[in-house]
Amino acid sequence: MTASSTRRTTAAHSRLAAVGAIAVAGALMLTGCGDQTKDNGSESDTAASAPLAGKLPQSIRDKGVIKVGSDIAYAPVEFKDGSGQTVGMDPDVAAAMGKQLGVDFQFENGTFDTLITGLRSKRYDIAMSAMTDTKDRQEGIDSDTGKKVGEGVDFVDYFTAGVSIYTKKGDDQGIKTWSDLCGKKIVLQRGTVSEDLAKAESKKCPAGKKIAIEAFDNDQQAQTRLRAGGAAAGSSDFPVAAYAVKTSGGGKDFELVGEQVEAAPYGIAVAKNQTQLRDALKAALEAIIKNGEYEKIMKKWGVTDGSVQEATINGGK
Numbered sequence: 001m002t003a004s005s006t007r008r009t010t011a012a013h014s015r016l017a018a019v020g021a022i023a024v025a026g027a028l029m030l031t032g033c034g035d036q037t038k039d040n041g042s043e044s045d046t047a048a049s050a051p052l053a054g055k056l057p058q059s060i061r062d063k064g065v066i067k068v069g070s071d072i073a074y075a076p077v078e079f080k081d082g083s084g085q086t087v088g089m090d091p092d093v094a095a096a097m098g099k100q101l102g103v104d105f106q107f108e109n110g111t112f113d114t115l116i117t118g119l120r121s122k123r124y125d126i127a128m129s130a131m132t133d134t135k136d137r138q139e140g141i142d143s144d145t146g147k148k149v150g151e152g153v154d155f156v157d158y159f160t161a162g163v164s165i166y167t168k169k170g171d172d173q174g175i176k177t178w179s180d181l182c183g184k185k186i187v188l189q190r191g192t193v194s195e196d197l198a199k200a201e202s203k204k205c206p207a208g209k210k211i212a213i214e215a216f217d218n219d220q221q222a223q224t225r226l227r228a229g230g231a232a233a234g235s236s237d238f239p240v241a242a243y244a245v246k247t248s249g250g251g252k253d254f255e256l257v258g259e260q261v262e263a264a265p266y267g268i269a270v271a272k273n274q275t276q277l278r279d280a281l282k283a284a285l286e287a288i289i290k291n292g293e294y295e296k297i298m299k300k301w302g303v304t305d306g307s308v309q310e311a312t313i314n315g316g317k
Contacts, residue, residue, distance in 0.1 A: 050102025052287060055280035060125065066105050066277075068094065069124035071112040073218040074236075076243045076301045077130040077266075078107070089239075090128050092297040093158060097284035111217045113191030119271055120150055126270050126281070130237055132193055133157050133267030133316030143196055154274075155267025156281045157312040159303070162260030163194050164241040167233045168226060169255045175233050176258045183209035184232035187222040190215035193262055194235035219244075227253055239303045265308070265315050278313065285311040 053061060060066060070090065072078050078088040086107050094105035105128075110118055115127040116137065133155035136143045140152035165186075167175055174180060178197060182205035188194040195215055202211035212231075216222045219236050223244055226234045235241070238260040245254045270278040288294045289310065298304045 050100060052100045052280060052283050053102035055276070055283055056101055056103065057274070057276050057280075060103060060277065064103050066094075066098075066101075066103050067123070067125045068105050068107045069110050069115040069118045069127040070107050070129040071115065071218060072107060072109045073220050074130050074240055075247075076239060076303065077237075078128075089159070089297060089301045089303060090130065092300065093285075093288070093294065094128060096288045096293045096297065097281065100284040100287045101280060111191075112189060116150070116153060116269060119153060119269055122271075125274075125277065126268050127153075128268045130161070130240070130266055131155075131269055132161075132237075133265045133314065134193075135317060137269070138314055138316065144199075151272050153269040154272055154278050155265070155269055155314055155316060156278060156285060157265035157267045157315045158285055158308060159266040160263055160306045160308060161237045161239055161266060162263035163197060163235060164238045164256055164260045165233050165235050165258055166226075166241045166245055166254045166256050168229070169252060172255065172257050173232050178261070179204070181211045181233060182206065183211075185212035185214060185230075186233050186235060187214045187216065187225045187231040188235045189219045189222055190217060192236070193264075194237075197262065198235065223248060223254075233257070239301075239306060243302075264317070265312070266306075267314075267316065282311045282313060 070078055072080060072086050076088050078086060078090045081087045091105070091107060094107075098105050108124065112129060115124070115129055115131070118124045119127050131137075135141075138152050138155065140148050140150035142149045165175060165178070167173065173184065175184070178201040181198070181201060186198050188198065195213065198211055198213045202213065205211060214225065214231060216225070219240060222234050222236070225231055227248070236244070241256060245251070245256050248254055268281055270281065285294070289308070295304070295307060298307045
């Protein structure tokens with residue numbers, strides 16, 4: 001989600017249920033206490049099954065869980081399937097990283113524009129929600145006011161995506177670029193890069209022809225509004241817009257218009273003071289890129305165009 005210069009895209013989830021968390025935590029506690037009398041092979045077994053477990057902070061190893069803040073309504077990145085399970089690209093990437101680290105990634109749903117606040121308050125250990133890595137987010141700057149509102153976060157970048165515009169199928173109203181939205185209404189998710197772009201473009205429009213912007217808590221609400229004829233266009237990150245075009249109404253509801261813009265990395269957000277956790281996540285991402293699991297996940301969700309070849313910290317501009 002390309003969010004506010006913050007792009008969710010930045011412009012938004014279990015992710016993996018905590019199955020086996022108790023067993024993992026128990027094994028780690030035995031190892032941490034140095035009790036070799038009950039299971040002399042526990043350390044070697046853990047090293048074999050989760051080779052990067054030792055890189056995590058001890059507090060997370062003890063819990064066996066990484067709590068993930070996410071807006072779980074952004075298919076195909078993260079969303080609920082028909083049975084209510086959290087699925088998508090992000091949960092799959094997290095699960096693969098969890099195997100390397102010996103922990104479960106437990107996804108908790110929240111609105112996109114509150115995820116960094118939740119990270120700051122320690123409600124979550126990380127935020128993973130198609131969040132675009134931007135300098136403003138790294139530095140804790142409010143993109144609307146330019147004022148510092150927090151200490152910022154670090155990002156472990158794992159994907160690249162741009163922002164797209166889509167319209168009702170067969171009714172593009174001549175929209176091909178952002179400037180074509182002047183005098184029209186666009187729907188989008190609040191706090192995303194899409195919203196930032198719409199606001200910036202509206203300032204360039206002639207007097208009396210500003211862009212009417214209607215922002216929602218999640219992208220699905222915006223799609224519903226557009227589907228009902230309540231706007232001329234919608235905008236979201238390219239993989240999300242493309243998925244909506246392909247699946248909504250069996251492919252009969254929407255169409256993409258123009259080219260995607262503002263290509264930027266998605267990052268896993270980590271508090272500035274959690275450098276050990278950040279570096280452990282980077283190592284796990286590098287491991288699944290190297291062993292091929294990462295690319296299999298990208299192919300599964302049809303998003304290989306955004307694949308990265310290496311893990312990067314704070315690569316956003």
